Amino acid sequence: MSYNKFIMTMLEVKNLNIAFASDDEVLSVVKNVSFSLSKGKLLGIVGESGCGKSVTLMSVLRLLPKNALVNAEYINFNGQNLLNLTEENLQTVRGNKIALIPQDPLTSLNPLYTVGDQIMEVIMLHQKVDKKHARALAIEALRQVNIPEPDRRIDEYPHQFSGGMCQRVIIAMALSCHPDLIIADEPTTALDVTVQAQIMKLFKEIQQKMGTSIILVTHDLALISEVADEVIVMYSGEIAEQAPADVFFSNPKHPYSKGLLASLPKADEDRLCVIEGQPPSIRDRISGCKFHPRCPFAFDRCKAEAPVLEFSDGGHGVSCWLYVKR
Ligand code: SF4
Secondary structure (H helix, E strand, O other): OOHHHHHHEEEEEEEEEEEEEOOOOEEEEEEEEEEEEEOOOEEEEEOOOOOOHHHHHHHHOOOOOOOEEEEOOEEEEOOEEHHHOOHHHHHHHEOOOEEEEOOOHHHHOOOOOOHHHHHHHHHHHHOOOOHHHHHHHHHHHHHHOOOOOHHHHOOOOHHHOOHHHHHHHHHHHHHOOOOOEEEEEOOOOOOOHHHHHHHHHHHHHHHHHHOOEEEEEEOOHHHHHOOOOEEEEEEOOEEEEEEEHHHHHHOOOOHHHHHHHHOOOOOOOOOOOOOOOOOOOOOOOOOOOOOHHHOOOOOHHHHHOOOOOEEEOOOEEEOOHHHOOO
16 A cells, blocks of 8 residues: 555455354355545435445444444544444544444434533544533534524424524534544435435535535435446445546446436426336345346346456446457
8 A cells, every 4th residue: 555545545345254243154244345535525425225335334334233344454444443442442433533424314303302411422432512602602512504593403302403504403413523534324315306306415515615525325316426436336235336536427337326327307207217127135145246136238248257346547447248359
């Protein structure tokens, strides 16, 4: 690893494999996933439900259930392999250095306490400050996420906020500890379309103004198209395509990525394109390329041999036999 890369790379995951064990079987859910995130960049991880994107990120925070079998060469965060940390040391990373923003803001806030109490609790847990100072920091965090009149609204309860405003409160809670990295797992799923776009804009503002690195997990490519610096498309536990966002959106290569992009609503078309078929379940044993039962370009080799992610110039990686010259 070069000196520059060491300085700039905030998170680096190398050859991550995850399986879940039960009494009678072991089911693989993530296979050979590697990626890195540079300081101050926004990475979008996209894929249908069950493709392994959320599990991948929960493994970074080591928040998977006990029956998860996680194997990786390393998961380096700021030069420290998270896999080697004790639970006690991990606690100082979670919340302080890496903040997690969950899917549903409404169920993530306690309806019995004011939003201020909940943000202050997080601040006092992670920083050695008294209540008065914590309140000032909480008001500042609410201001950073564009909540109007934060010094008044800090004393309101979650039911007095809309869904989008509740998500802003959750983001304020995450920001209050000045994390280096925010991981947001489907952060706008429970919100309507207009509010989704506003929350995405807020993430971009946070990245640009505060230099925070962000990973956004979503099933919706349109949502990250305006904000991501890097894109990873996952399918059935593996990376199908990985590229800088401008390269990806101008020249998507993998047939699955193309299908996802074609299925986005367009103003001048009244019919939506769909990717035929369903994503495989983790119990399905599919030979070769896991996308081949749904792929309109599949040929004999696709059914027999699994492609691997290969990178061309410009950091554009694709896992598809159509792009292998041998
Ligand atoms: Fe389609 Fe074959 Fe490429 Fe898989 S390897 S995406 S089946 S063309």
